[in-house]
Amino acid sequence: MATEQATPYAELCRYLGQTATLGSVSALAHWDQETYMPPRAAAGRATQASAMATLLHERMTSPRLGELLDACERAALADHSPEAANVRDARRDYIKATKLPPELVAELAETASRSQEVWKKAREASDFAQFQPWLERMIDLSRRKAECLAADGGTAPDGELYDALLDEYEPRATARDIEKVFAPLRDRLSTFVAELLDSGSEPDDAPISVNAPSAGQHELGHRVLRAMGFDLSAGRLDTTTHPFCTGIGPGDVRLTTRYRENRFTDALYGTMHEGGHGLYEQGLPTSDAEGEPDPLFGTPLAQSVSLGIHESQSRMWENFVGRGRAFWAWLKPIADETLGATKQSDAEALYRASNRVERSFIRVEADEATYNLHVMLRFELERALIRGDLAVADLPGAWNERFEALIGAKVPDDTHGCLQDVHWSFGLLGYFPTYTLGNLYAAQFFEAIKEQTPDLDDRIAGGDFSAVLAWNREHIHAHGRRYTAADLCERATGSTLSAEPLMRHLEGKLRPVYGLD
Numbered sequence: 191m192a193t194e195q196a197t198p199y200a201e202l203c204r205y206l207g208q209t210a211t212l213g214s215v216s217a218l219a220h221w222d223q224e225t226y227m228p229p230r231a232a233a234g235r236a237t238q239a240s241a242m243a244t245l246l247h248e249r250m251t252s253p254r255l256g257e258l259l260d261a262c263e264r265a266a267l268a269d270h271s272p273e274a275a276n277v278r279d280a281r282r283d284y285i286k287a288t289k290l291p292p293e294l295v296a297e298l299a300e301t302a303s304r305s306q307e308v309w310k311k312a313r314e315a316s317d318f319a320q321f322q323p324w325l326e327r328m329i330d331l332s333r334r335k336a337e338c339l340a341a342d343g344g345t346a347p348d349g350e351l352y353d354a355l356l357d358e359y360e361p362r363a364t365a366r367d368i369e370k371v372f373a374p375l376r377d378r379l380s381t382f383v384a385e386l387l388d389s390g391s392e393p394d395d396a397p398i399s400v401n402a403p404s405a406g407q408h409e410l411g412h413r414v415l416r417a418m419g420f421d422l423s424a425g426r427l428d429t430t431t432h433p434f435c436t437g438i439g440p441g442d443v444r445l446t447t448r449y450r451e452n453r454f455t456d457a458l459y460g461t462m463h464e465g466g467h468g469l470y471e472q473g474l475p476t477s478d479a480e481g482e483p484d485p486l487f488g489t490p491l492a493q494s495v496s497l498g499i500h501e502s503q504s505r506m507w508e509n510f511v512g513r514g515r516a517f518w519a520w521l522k523p524i525a526d527e528t529l530g531a532t533k534q535s536d537a538e539a540l541y542r543a544s545n546r547v548e549r550s551f552i553r554v555e556a557d558e559a560t561y562n563l564h565v566m567l568r569f570e571l572e573r574a575l576i577r578g579d580l581a582v583a584d585l586p587g588a589w590n591e592r593f594e595a596l597i598g599a600k601v602p603d604d605t606h607g608c609l610q611d612v613h614w615s616f617g618l619l620g621y622f623p624t625y626t627l628g629n630l631y632a633a634q635f636f637e638a639i640k641e642q643t644p645d646l647d648d649r650i651a652g653g654d655f656s657a658v659l660a661w662n663r664e665h666i667h668a669h670g671r672r673y674t675a676a677d678l679c680e681r682a683t684g685s686t687l688s689a690e691p692l693m694r695h696l697e698g699k700l701r702p703v704y705g706l707d
């Protein structure tokens with residue numbers, strides 16, 4: 191290795207790769223904590239996590255990294271080349287990492303962990319007053335964080351502090367952009383959901399409410415993942431309390447799920463969801479076919495572009511493929527073989543049961559249509575909290591009032607209302623909109639796939655999902671962070687993000703299921 195001849199760009203990639211290698215050790219420890227770690231290892235693991243976080247932060251803010259970036263920028267890489275994009279985003283990350291004072295980072299981490307503990311108790315007791323002072327502190331700290339990030343031409347181009355927080359999850363998006371897409375969707379969706387629920391012909395969920403032992407569900411999950419194209423020689427599926435996907439490092443993507451024995455579709459769709467995230471992670475250029483690390487590993491070109499795009503990958507498999515009629519035609523005999531209990535129903539009944547819409551209070555239990563209303567409610571409220579238009583003390587009232595207007599039900603208590611999600615308790619503000627952005631991107635991408643593959647349904651019914659994966663590999667996965675999420679969408683589909691494809695998808699599927707056509 192003649193390092194003295196390495197270009198600044200190669201040096202930069204090597205530096206970022208080493209940082210990512212340390213990060214992957216952290217990710218592995220975190221995965222273990224969520225799956226197999228014995229309880230008494232918790233304190234030791236927290237020490238390990240904090241030691242690694244310090245080490246990583248030092249590397250991400252080091253003067254050495256600043257020098258490498260300077261040298262790359264002087265080297266005048268060709269405009270619009272992948273290399274130039276890589277340096278551009280590496281610089282962006284560096285600026286953001288160095289903008290936050292270490293004291294603020296430490297205070298946020300400390301307060302977040304205590305606030306989360308208080309939130310757990312408050313949620314259980316449905317006692318908002320207990321949580322209120324902690325949420326006030328978290329909002330205040332988040333605002334201070336946003337002020338740092340927004341300073342000196344930072345990540346709040348419209349001058350709205352919320353944007354600097356949103357940028358952590360959906361880089362370069364603004365609240366104004368999101369509002370533009372959400373606003374036309376909100377009223378249409380709210381009216382549509384009411385129309386479905388008032389139709390009086392809801393599908394019977396008995397076909398999926400059958401007893402199915404975990405072992406059979408585990409086998410079914412593996413069969414589905416293999417068919418989706420998830421490489422199980424470069425990944426695993428395990429069980430956990432809160433399902434997630436983590437791209438650990440080259441050749442290693444871990445998925446987790448949980449089994450509910452009287453409703454197998456929870457784990458089925460949970461596994462497809464995490465599998466979609468996993469396919470994105472496996473499609474990024476982090477390693478070669480043998481698992482040897484790619485020189486781009488750890489650089490922006492080998493990272494996902496945004497949480498919204500990441501979520502588009504999971505929602506596409508879960509809702510657009512998995513809740514489709516063609517999918518059930520394929521799955522039915524496999525479900526009969528692995529679960530047995532589905533034998534009493536035909537594929538059509540299973541398809542209908544998996545597309546039931548309900549006025550649920552809890553976001554994570556919501557169906558494909560109402561889910562987005564839950565997200566819009568949170569987006570509006572958290573934006574108002576950061577702007578200072580809504581006081582924390584007024585949150586429960588504002589929540590309940592808005593919920594009733596959007597979803598049409600009276601919230602019984604704060605456990606079923608503003609205390610249900612963990613996000614705000616540890617400072618995840620600006621995160622919620624990425625869930626609905628994911629649904630919107632998924633709808634728009636899936637329309638492009640269908641247009642390119644007119645016989646897609648026949649292929650899916652025959653267990654051939656390769657057209658879905660191939661399109662995403664080519665248009666999304668291969669690019670890492672080369673383009674912004676908005677540009678990626680426009681390049682891949684020919685149009686900017688719109689609410690239309692999602693509405694077309696939901697109306698096209700659910701109206702017939704509810705006998706409205």
Ligand code: ZN
Pocket residue numbers: 463467501504
């Ligand atoms: Zn997800």
